[in-house]
Amino acid sequence: MSDTTRSAPPARKIVSGRAPSPPSRRQALRGAIGVLGGVGAAALAGCDRLSHNEGFVDALKSAESLSRGVHHAIANRRAMAQEFTEADVAAHFKANGTQMPRDADYQALLKNDFADWRLEIGGLVERPAAFTLAELRAMPPRTQITRHDCVEGWSSIGKWTGVPLAHVLGLVQPKPSAKFVLLRCADSMDDPAEGDSRYYESVDLDDAFHAQTLLAYELNGKPLPVANGAPLRARIERQLGYKHAKYVMRIELIERFDTIRGGQGGYWEDNGYEWYAGI
Numbered sequence: 001m002s003d004t005t006r007s008a009p010p011a012r013k014i015v016s017g018r019a020p021s022p023p024s025r026r027q028a029l030r031g032a033i034g035v036l037g038g039v040g041a042a043a044l045a046g047c048d049r050l051s052h053n054e055g056f057v058d059a060l061k062s063a064e065s066l067s068r069g070v071h072h073a074i075a076n077r078r079a080m081a082q083e084f085t086e087a088d089v090a091a092h093f094k095a096n097g098t099q100m101p102r103d104a105d106y107q108a109l110l111k112n113d114f115a116d117w118r119l120e121i122g123g124l125v126e127r128p129a130a131f132t133l134a135e136l137r138a139m140p141p142r143t144q145i146t147r148h149d150c151v152e153g154w155s156s157i158g159k160w161t162g163v164p165l166a167h168v169l170g171l172v173q174p175k176p177s178a179k180f181v182l183l184r185c186a187d188s189m190d191d192p193a194e195g196d197s198r199y200y201e202s203v204d205l206d207d208a209f210h211a212q213t214l215l216a217y218e219l220n221g222k223p224l225p226v227a228n229g230a231p232l233r234a235r236i237e238r239q240l241g242y243k244h245a246k247y248v249m250r251i252e253l254i255e256r257f258d259t260i261r262g263g264q265g266g267y268w269e270d271n272g273y274e275w276y277a278g279i
């Protein structure tokens with residue numbers, strides 16, 4: 001990340017890391033693309049490139065502020081994302097962002113086929129825990145066919161199998177003070193020697209307990225490929241792609257996120273994207 005993108009003003013002031021009202025990402029994106037017009041296709045080639053374009057990020061911000069109120073009025077946080085049929089599943093589910101974490105600790109786990117991997121869950125919970133992949137696979141599974149929408153403008157339909165995050169949270173018992181679920185990932189976005197740049201994300205408890213929010217270990221009936229986040233990735237179906245953290249290593253229940261890393265609740269959020277990326 002360049003210093004310019006790092007120092008870009010936050011997309012929205014988040015007081016004490018509390019959840020802002022949800023804007024419509026789609027509307028905002030459409031508006032922003034309309035405003036920009038002149039941004040070539042090359043600029044739309046990746047989340048990364050987009051974030052480096054300050055004009056794009058600024059346009060996104062103003063479009064969002066226009067649509068926020070409207071979306072808030074009609075949004076139903078419990079509504080289900082659309083589900084599709086087997087016939088709709090893409091022959092090849094696109095991979096984006098990190099597709100092979102460079103980090104030595106991840107490489108060691110991968111070499112051993114994730115036999116030594118554990119999902120740690122801690123923070124504001126009554127019973128901190130660590131689960132093996134076999135333990136997660138033994139929990140009541142859910143399978144869903146959904147469309148993944150990336151902020152870049154592409155979509156892919158895939159069949160996901162995993163354990164609902166709600167089930168896992170039931171096991172660890174969040175304390176009353178817990179307000180958000182933080183997902184910490186294995187992959188560094190920059191050179192690990194230059195400081196902590198590992199991908200991370202956060203969602204509120206509405207999304208965490210939503211029936212379609214999964215910790216997924218299978219894509220299209222097969223173990224999750226490394227490119228798509230092996231061994232475990234989040235599915236946050238009513239939000240854009242960047243919320244769906246891949247390579248999840250640790251989950252923490254937290255009260256606020258303004259004290260974590262860039263303070264905006266996620267890797268891309270720290271680079272100017274909205275915390276609530278509703279579709």
Ligand SMILES: Nc1nc2c(c(=O)[nH]1)N[C@H]1C(S)=C(S)[C@@H](COP(=O)(O)O)O[C@H]1N2
Binds near residue numbers: 186244
């Ligand atoms: N750990 C991690 N999670 C991530 C990313 C990433 O780079 N690292 N990229 C995000 C983005 S922008 C998208 S669109 C999706 C891509 O998921 P896929 O590779 O399965 O298509 O993962 C999201 N989660």
Ligand SMILES: [Mo]
Binds near residue numbers: 150
């Ligand atoms: Mo994305």
